Amino acid sequence: xxxxxxxxxxxxxxxxxxxxxxxxxxxxxxxxxxxxxxxxxxxxxxxxxxxxxxxxxxxxxxxxxxxxxxxxxxxxxxxxxxxxxxxxxxxxxxxxxxxxxxxxxxxxxxxxxxxxxxxxxxxxxxxxxxxxxxxxxxxxxxxxxxxxxxxxxxxxxxxxxxxxxxxxxxxxxxxxxxxxxxxxxxxxxxxxxxxxxxxxxxxxxxxxxxxxxxxxxxxxxxxxxxxxxxxxxxxxxxxxxxxxxxxxxxxxxxxxxxxxxxxxxxxxxxxxxxxxxxxxxxxxxxxxxxxxxxxxxxxxxxxxxxxxxxxxxxxxxxxxxxxxxxxxxxxxxxxxxxxxxxxxxxxxxxxxxxxxxxxx
Amino acid sequence: xxxxxxxxxxxxxxxxxxxxxxxxxxxxxxxxxxxxxxxxxxxxxxxxxxxxxxxxxxxxxxxxxxxxxxxxxxxxxxxxxxxxxxxxxxxxxxxxxxxxxxxxxxxxxxxxxxxxxxxxxxxxxxxxxxxxxxxxxxxxxxxxxxxxxxxxxxxxxxxxxxxxxxxxxxxxxxxxxxxxxxxxxxxxxxxxxxxxxxxxxxxxxxxxxxxxxxxxxxxxxxxxxxxxxxxxxxxxxxxxxxxxxxxxxxxxxxxxxxxxxxxxxxxxxxxxxxxxxxxxxxxxxxxxxxxxxxxxxxxxxxxxxxxxxxxxxxxxxxxxxxxxxxxxxxxxxxxxxxxxxxxxxxxxxxxxxxxxxxxx
Numbered sequence: 001x002x003x004x005x006x007x008x009x010x011x012x013x014x015x016x017x018x019x020x021x022x023x024x025x026x027x028x029x030x031x032x033x034x035x036x037x038x039x040x041x042x043x044x045x046x047x048x049x050x051x052x053x054x055x056x057x058x059x060x061x062x063x064x065x066x067x068x069x070x071x072x073x074x075x076x077x078x079x080x081x082x083x084x085x086x087x088x089x090x091x092x093x094x095x096x097x098x099x100x101x102x103x104x105x106x107x108x109x110x111x112x113x114x115x116x117x118x119x120x121x122x123x124x125x126x127x128x129x130x131x132x133x134x135x136x137x138x139x140x141x142x143x144x145x146x147x148x149x150x151x152x153x154x155x156x157x158x159x160x161x162x163x164x165x166x167x168x169x170x171x172x173x174x175x176x177x178x179x180x181x182x183x184x185x186x187x188x189x190x191x192x193x194x195x196x197x198x199x200x201x202x203x204x205x206x207x208x209x210x211x212x213x214x215x216x217x218x219x220x221x222x223x224x225x226x227x228x229x230x231x232x233x234x235x236x237x238x239x240x241x242x243x244x245x246x247x248x249x250x251x252x253x254x255x256x257x258x259x260x261x262x263x264x265x266x267x268x269x270x271x272x273x274x275x276x277x278x279x280x281x282x283x284x285x286x287x288x289x290x291x292x293x294x295x296x297x298x299x300x301x302x303x304x305x306x307x308x309x310x311x312x313x314x315x316x317x318x319x320x321x322x323x324x325x326x327x328x329x330x331x332x333x334x335x336x337x338x339x340x341x342x343x344x345x346x347x348x349x350x351x352x353x354x355x356x357x358x359x360x
Numbered sequence: 361x362x363x364x365x366x367x368x369x370x371x372x373x374x375x376x377x378x379x380x381x382x383x384x385x386x387x388x389x390x391x392x393x394x395x396x397x398x399x400x401x402x403x404x405x406x407x408x409x410x411x412x413x414x415x416x417x418x419x420x421x422x423x424x425x426x427x428x429x430x431x432x433x434x435x436x437x438x439x440x441x442x443x444x445x446x447x448x449x450x451x452x453x454x455x456x457x458x459x460x461x462x463x464x465x466x467x468x469x470x471x472x473x474x475x476x477x478x479x480x481x482x483x484x485x486x487x488x489x490x491x492x493x494x495x496x497x498x499x500x501x502x503x504x505x506x507x508x509x510x511x512x513x514x515x516x517x518x519x520x521x522x523x524x525x526x527x528x529x530x531x532x533x534x535x536x537x538x539x540x541x542x543x544x545x546x547x548x549x550x551x552x553x554x555x556x557x558x559x560x561x562x563x564x565x566x567x568x569x570x571x572x573x574x575x576x577x578x579x580x581x582x583x584x585x586x587x588x589x590x591x592x593x594x595x596x597x598x599x600x601x602x603x604x605x606x607x608x609x610x611x612x613x614x615x616x617x618x619x620x621x622x623x624x625x626x627x628x629x630x631x632x633x634x635x636x637x638x639x640x641x642x643x644x645x646x647x648x649x650x651x652x653x654x655x656x657x658x659x660x661x662x663x664x665x666x667x668x669x670x671x672x673x674x675x676x677x678x679x680x681x682x683x684x685x686x687x688x689x690x691x692x693x694x695x696x697x698x699x700x701x702x703x704x705x706x707x708x709x710x711x712x713x714x715x716x717x718x719x720x
Binding site: 304317321 | 361662663681
C-alpha cells in the first residue's frame with residue numbers, strides 16, 4: 001500500500017457485525033461466511049490481534065461485539081460483558097506478542113535517534129491538547145525502500161518528523177479499547193470504567209451510527225466522554241458528516257473515522273462549503289463554475305461542475321477519482337479548521353460548535 | 361476537461377468505421393446507429409468540421425472513410441476517391457468557418473504578444489526537424505479561469521510558452537488531411553499526391569492497423585512517407601506498440617496516436633523496459649520489487665508488483681488508475697528517447713531503429 005503516514009486498523013468486530021445473516025457468535029469468537037465467496041472464517045480476540053500485529057498498523061483495535069440497535073437491556077448488558085472479556089483477551093495477546101510487529105527491530109534502533117533529536121526540542125506539543133499518546137510512524141516500507149536504493153537519510157528524517165511527541169519509551173503499536181453498552185448510559189459508564197481498568201493506549205466509543213437517531217448518538221457520546229481519561233485519545237468510531245465532526249470535536253473527541261466521504265463521492269454526493277451537491281443533477285450540466293468556490297483542492301482549482309457531472313453521467317472512472325479527491329480534501333480542511341479553532345482556545349471552540357449544535 | 365496542452369480530435373470517420381454493422385455510407389455522409397442507445401446519427405464532412413471547430417482542438421482531422429481490410433482494388437479505389445471528395449469538402453468548410461473557433465478572439469490578441477516575445481528568440485527550433493508547423497495552445501479555458509480569479513500573467517506566460525514555433529501568422533486550428541488507399545502502394549501514392557494538391561497543415565496516413573500483418577503496415581507507411589512533404593507533420597493514425605513507435609519515428613513519422621497504452625493498462629497489461637508484464641499473473645503475488653526498475657514514474661517509485669497485482673485481482677479502481685499512469689509514463693519516456701536520439705543526429709537514429717527493424 002506504501003502509505004507513508006499513520007495507519008489504524010479495526011479488529012473486524014464491526015465488519016463481522018455488518019454480515020448479520022452470515023455470522024454465529026460464541027464466547028470463543030465469531031464464525032462467519034464471506035460475502036465474497038461463501039468461505040467460512042473464524043475470528044477471535046487472539047486471531048484479530050495476530051492479524052493486526054502482522055499488518056503492523058500504528059493503532060490497532062481490541063476485538064469487540066458491536067451491539068445491534070435496538071436491543072433491550074439484558075441483551076445490551078450481555079453484549080457489553082462479552083466485549084469486556086474479549087478486551088482482556090485482546091490486551092493479553094497483544095502484551096504477549098507485540099514484539100512480533102514486523103517493524104519492531106527497525107523502530108527500536110531508530111527510536112534512539114528520534115529521542116535524541118526530540119530532547120533538543122521538547123517545547124513542541126500536540127495541537128490537540130488532550131492527545132498525549134505517542135503514535136510512531138512505522139518503518140514498514142523499509143525493506144521495499146532498500147531494494148529501490150532510496151535515500152535513507154530522507155527516510156530517517158521523515159521517520160523522525162512523524163514522531164513529534166516521542167520522548168520516553170521505545171515505540172510499538174498502540175492498542176485501543178472499545179467502549180460498548182448500546183444506548184444505555186449506565187452501561188456505557190460501566191463499560192468505560194471497566195475498559196479503563198484493563199488499560200489501553202486510547203479509548204474508542206463503538207456501537208454508534210447503527211441506526212439510532214442522530215440526537216441519541218450525541219447524547220451517548222457526551223455521556224461516555226465524561227468517563228474517559230482526557231490525557232488519552234478519545235475516538236468515536238464510524239462517524240460522520242462534516243457537521244458531526246465539528247460538533248463531536250468541540251465536545252472533546254480526538255479521532256473519528258468514516259467511509260462517508262469516499263462512499264458518497266463514488267455515488268456523486270459531494271460536500272462543499274455551500275452544502276451538499278449531488279453532481280448527477282441536470283442543473284449542473286451547463287455550470288462552468290468550480291464545485292466549491294471556497295475549496296483549494298486540485299479538483300476545484302481545475303474542473304467545472306459541468307465537467308464533473310459529465311464524467312459521472314458517462315460512468316467514467318475519473319468521476320470516482322476526482323469526486324473522492326475533493327471529498328477527502330473537504331474533510332481534511334474541516335479537521336484543519338477544527339485544529340486551528342482549538343489552538344485559538346476555548347471560546348473559539350464553542351463558537352465553532354454553535355454552527356452545528358442544536359439550540360437548547 | 362481543462363487540459364492545458366495541445367489537443368487533437370479525430371473527425372469520426374474511423375470511429376464510424378468501427379461500427380461496421382450499424383452504418384450506411386453515401387456520398388453525402390454516413391448514417392449510423394449509436395452503440396450506446398440505438399439512436400440514429402448522420403455525419404458529413406461539414407458536420408464533422410463544425411463539431412471539431414466547436415470543440416476547438418489545436419489539430420483537427422478531415423472526414424475520411426477508413427477502407428476495410430481486406431478489400432479488392434476497385435473497392436479500395438472507390439473508397440479512396442470518396443475520401444478525396446470528403447477532404448475537399450472538409451477543407452472548404454474549414455476555410456469558410458475557421459474563424460468560428462471559440463478561442464479565436466483571445467488567440468488573436470495574445471498572438472501579437474507571443475510574436476513580439478519570439479522575435480527576440482528566433483534561434484529556437486523544433487526538436488523534430490521536419491515539424492515546422494505552428495501548433496497553438498488554445499485559450500479555451502480563459503472564461504473558466506477568469507471566473508476563478510486565476511493569475512492572468514501566469515496564464516499569459518504559459519500560453520506564450522506553448523507556441524515555441526510561432527513566427528508569422530495569426531493562429532487558428534490546424535486541419536490535417538488523411539491519406540487512404542488500403543494496402544495498394546499505387547493508390548497510396550495517388551491519394552498522397554491528390555491530398556497534397558488540396559493542401560493541408562499536416563498529413564496523416566489512415567487505414568492502417570485494421571487487421572493487416574505488421575510487416576504490411578510498415579511497407580505501406582514507408583511507401584507513403586516518400587510522397588509526403590518533409591516540412592509538414594507526418595502522422596500515422598492508430599499505432600502502436602513502443603517498438604513500433606521507435607521504428608516508425610526512425611522512418612520519419614512525426615506523430616502517432618493509439619489507445620493501446622490506456623486500454624492495455626485497464627486490462628492489466630503493462631509495458632516495461634524488460635518487456636510486457638501481465639500483472640494479473642500469480643507469479644507476481646509475492647514480488648516486492650517495482651514494476652519496472654528502470655522507470656521513474658510515481659507508480660514504479662512507490663508500489664510493488666505484488667500490490668499492483670492485488671489491486672487488479674481485487675478489481676479496485678486504483679488498479680486502472682495506477683496501471684494507466686505507468687503505461688502513459690512509459691510511452692512518454694519512449695518518445696523522449698526518440699527525440700533525444702533525433703537531436704543526436706542521423707547515425708543515432710539508425711542505431712535506435714536497428715533495435716526493432718527486421719534485418720533484410
